[in-house]
Amino acid sequence: xxxxxxxxLLEAGVHFGHLTRKWNPNMSPYIFMEKNGIHLINLYxxxxxxxxxxxxxxxxASSGRKILFVATKKQAxxxxxxxxxxxxxxxxxxxxxxxxxxxxxxxxxxxKKMSAIDRTKEDGTFNSLSKKExxxxxRLREKLEKNLGSITEMTRLPGxxxxxxxxxxxxxxxxxxxxxxxxxxxxxxxxxxxxVDYPIPSNDDASKSIALILNHISKSIQDGLSERxxxxxxxxxxxxxxxxxxxxxxxxxxxESVETESETNEMVSGEKKKRTRKTIKKEN
Numbered sequence: 676x677x678x679x680x681x682x683x684l685l686e687a688g689v690h691f692g693h694l695t696r697k698w699n700p701n702m703s704p705y706i707f708m709e710k711n712g713i714h715l716i717n718l719y720x721x722x723x724x725x726x727x728x729x730x731x732x733x734x735x736a737s738s739g740r741k742i743l744f745v746a747t748k749k750q751a752x753x754x755x756x757x758x759x760x761x762x763x764x765x766x767x768x769x770x771x772x773x774x775x776x777x778x779x780x781x782x783x784x785x786x787k788k789m790s791a792i793d794r795t796k797e798d799g800t801f802n803s804l805s806k807k808e809x810x811x812x813x814r815l816r817e818k819l820e821k822n823l824g825s826i827t828e829m830t831r832l833p834g835x836x837x838x839x840x841x842x843x844x845x846x847x848x849x850x851x852x853x854x855x856x857x858x859x860x861x862x863x864x865x866x867x868x869x870x871v872d873y874p875i876p877s878n879d880d881a882s883k884s885i886a887l888i889l890n891h892i893s894k895s896i897q898d899g900l901s902e903r904x905x906x907x908x909x910x911x912x913x914x915x916x917x918x919x920x921x922x923x924x925x926x927x928x929x930x931e932s933v934e935t936e937s938e939t940n941e942m943v944s945g946e947k948k949k950r951t952r953k954t955i956k957k958e959n
Contacts, residue, residue, distance in 0.1 A: 680954055681718050687887040689877045690716045692864030701867050705876035714864040716876050728859050728873040729895035732835065734849055736899025737855070737906070740834025741765055742859075743826070745847045750882045751839045756825070758889040762896045765829040767847075769822050776850040786827055789819040792827065835859060837892060840879045841866050 684690065692698070692706065692714035705724075707717035735742060744766035746755040754770040759766035767775070775782055792812055796803040801809065807921040836851050838844045838860040848870055851858050860871045861879040870876035 680722055683736045683887060684718045684721060684877075686770055687883040688881045689884045689887065690718050690720060691878045691881065692716050697865045699867050701869055702862070702864050702876065705862075705868070705874075706864060716864065716878070721876050724873070724875050725877075725891055726874055729891055730875055731857070731882075732859065732892060733895045733899040733902070735834045736896045737902040738834065738899075739903055741829055741831075742896060743767065743829070743833040745771065745836055746839035746885075747771060747842050748843055748880075749839055750880065751885050754882060754886050754889055757841065758893040759825070762786075762872075762893050762900065763828070764896065765826040765833065767825065771820055771844060771847050773846065774850070775847070776832060776854055776856065777837075782823065782826075783830075785819060786823050789816060789823065789827070792816045792819075830842075832856065839885060840869060860893070861885070 690707070692702075695709055695712055698706075698714055702714075705717055705720050707715045707919070709715070725790070728820055732742060742764050744755050744759040744764060745750060746766075746768055747770060756766055756768050772782060792801075795812075801812070832854065833856060836847065836859070838847060838858065841848050841860050841862060842865065848858060848860075852870070857873065858871045859873040860875065861877045861884075862868045862871060862874040863879045866874075866879075868876070875888060877888055877925075905937040910953070
């Protein structure tokens, strides 16, 4: 790992941990030292773990599965929503809806309800309702949009989840663990990295640190999406080539059969002419 790769992490304050009295002993392999009562994270290990996570996310994205971003803390909301929108992935930045993963069928029903309300507005049914009913429906629509509007495109369980603070999002972590969904997360010195499949030891409180890590994560997902697009285009080209070859083969066999048929007809007509001549000679 070069100094050039470590420098941006250092400048963003990724190495700052929590107070030493708040530490989790399981984070000791990732802690470099203690200074002024604060633990400092080993940035070389951060960079290594970040590379591992990025490679795994690229593979998941290239397979066509969704990656759910989760961050409900104030300083991470805007950064996470922007990063998720850039790569067209679902995200949760408001309160985590209980059973979001373990009771996904019910959550999907709520999303469909939101779509049904939109349809009533389009077809004019909404206008025939009373003022009170309209107000109630609008309030329900706003509530659903706030909590579930960012996951409307997620039609099935995600291929992985990315979490910014695993202590704060402990419910999301538990649900993902139950369903064996890979967990990628920024883990600070007060967290237990054993709860996560791909821990990235880093400062999960500073907005600069969150933005830098998410920049790398979103780039790796974008790479995976680009790979998938290239694969699709390649498959399409191969399919078109096969179709054109099949068409040419059919046309070739058709022309051959036509030629054979014409030759057969000529031979038959020739034989008929010969027979006619012989018959005329005999009669004479």
